[in-house]
Amino acid sequence: MSTIRIATWNINSLRLRLPLLHRLVEALQPDVLCLQETKVPDELFPAEGVAELGFGHALHWGMKGYNGVAILSRLPLERLEAPDWCGKSDCRHISARVAGDVTVHNFYVPAGGDVADRAVNEKFGHKLDFITEARAHFEAQAPARSVLVGDLNIAPLEHDVWSHKQLLDVVSHTPVETEGLLAWQRAGFQDALRHFVPEDQKLYTWWSYRNRDWRASNRGRRLDHVWTTPDLTPLSHQILVDARDWPQGSDHVPVCVEIGV
DNA sequence: ATGGTAGGTCTCCTA
Numbered sequence: 001m002s003t004i005r006i007a008t009w010n011i012n013s014l015r016l017r018l019p020l021l022h023r024l025v026e027a028l029q030p031d032v033l034c035l036q037e038t039k040v041p042d043e044l045f046p047a048e049g050v051a052e053l054g055f056g057h058a059l060h061w062g063m064k065g066y067n068g069v070a071i072l073s074r075l076p077l078e079r080l081e082a083p084d085w086c087g088k089s090d091c092r093h094i095s096a097r098v099a100g101d102v103t104v105h106n107f108y109v110p111a112g113g114d115v116a117d118r119a120v121n122e123k124f125g126h127k128l129d130f131i132t133e134a135r136a137h138f139e140a141q142a143p144a145r146s147v148l149v150g151d152l153n154i155a156p157l158e159h160d161v162w163s164h165k166q167l168l169d170v171v172s173h174t175p176v177e178t179e180g181l182l183a184w185q186r187a188g189f190q191d192a193l194r195h196f197v198p199e200d201q202k203l204y205t206w207w208s209y210r211n212r213d214w215r216a217s218n219r220g221r222r223l224d225h226v227w228t229t230p231d232l233t234p235l236s237h238q239i240l241v242d243a244r245d246w247p248q249g250s251d252h253v254p255v256c257v258e259i260g261v
Numbered sequence: 262a263t264g265g266t267a268g269g270t271c272t273c274c275t276a
Contacts, residue, residue: 012276015270037276039269065269066276111276121276123275153276209266209276251267 001260003235004075004099006032008106008149008224010252012208014038014070018049020246027240028256032076032098034106036151038068045070059096067091069106069150075099083137086129102232102261103143107134107150112171124171126131128151128221130140131180138187147259148189148227151252154181157194159202172221192234192257206252207244214244226257233260 007030011017014035022031033055038048040062050058055072059079062068068091071077078097085092092108110130113123117253131154156178167173185191197203204220211217228234240254 016268035269065274113275210264212265248267 001235002099003258004032004261005030005178005255005256005258006104006147006149006226007254008034008036008151008226010036010108010151010224010250011256012037012039012250013250014040014045014068015046015180017248017250018046020054020243020249021050023246024240024243024254027243028238028254030256032071032104034104035070035072036068036108036207037066038062038070038108039065039240040068041115061091061092061094063091067108069094069108069257071104071106073098083133085133086126092130099200099261101145103146105146105148105150107148107152109134109151109153111153112177114171116169116171116174116176127171128176128180131177131184133189134224135180135184138184138189143188143229145231145261146189146259147192147232149225151223152181152192152225153223154178155221155223156181156185157199157222158202160204162202162204162219162221167221169193172223185227187203188229190230192226192228192259193222193237193239194232196237203239205239209251224255226255227260228257235260 005066060070080095110127114125115121118125205224207214235258243253
């Protein structure tokens, strides 16, 4: 059995934070690095800078201003076709085959706006439709030897948020979202991070920019995920919490899982 | 109950 290290990070602007990737590579040594919110159109993708980090292979799908996903890899990548989620072509999913027959899915699920009611907030409706479509896609085509990572913008479990009770009405932790995400997961995946950290322990990957002292208040949420199909073996994990203090850091921290393939 | 911060971009949208 060989191993592969797959990391995911919502970088919140690839061009702004490209220098921070040196720290990430040093700390996590990923073979494959999936990024979300790259916010860079394809014609402006910094391929040279990425290659200097050791990622000789890169796939990207970006647009002006918003969203954007990329897969950086030390190993060759074969791009796979992806559905056009909600018919929006808005750069939220990219997938590839790596290491022979391992499939990697990199998702950036819509955040969903502020009001958890699709009747008055179409962004929330978009989010619900997106996870419903994703669930149906994997139910129709059962995944095998696959890793699904990304910023899924939902903290599904009680201890994926700092206060379950206080966040039940807050977008990212409402029952319709958490149940929808878990139904998508059950279409063939296992939660790799919860394989290592029991469900009764707090686990976060995101802390709002709006908290003055994020570490002291520690009002985090687990919005970033690594899912694996049962035919792959999660061997170890790392959540780079210290990255939240990097100069000009993202509000998300990098997550890495080593997988036996 | 409210506002708090950050990035891209063109004045405000999204998170």
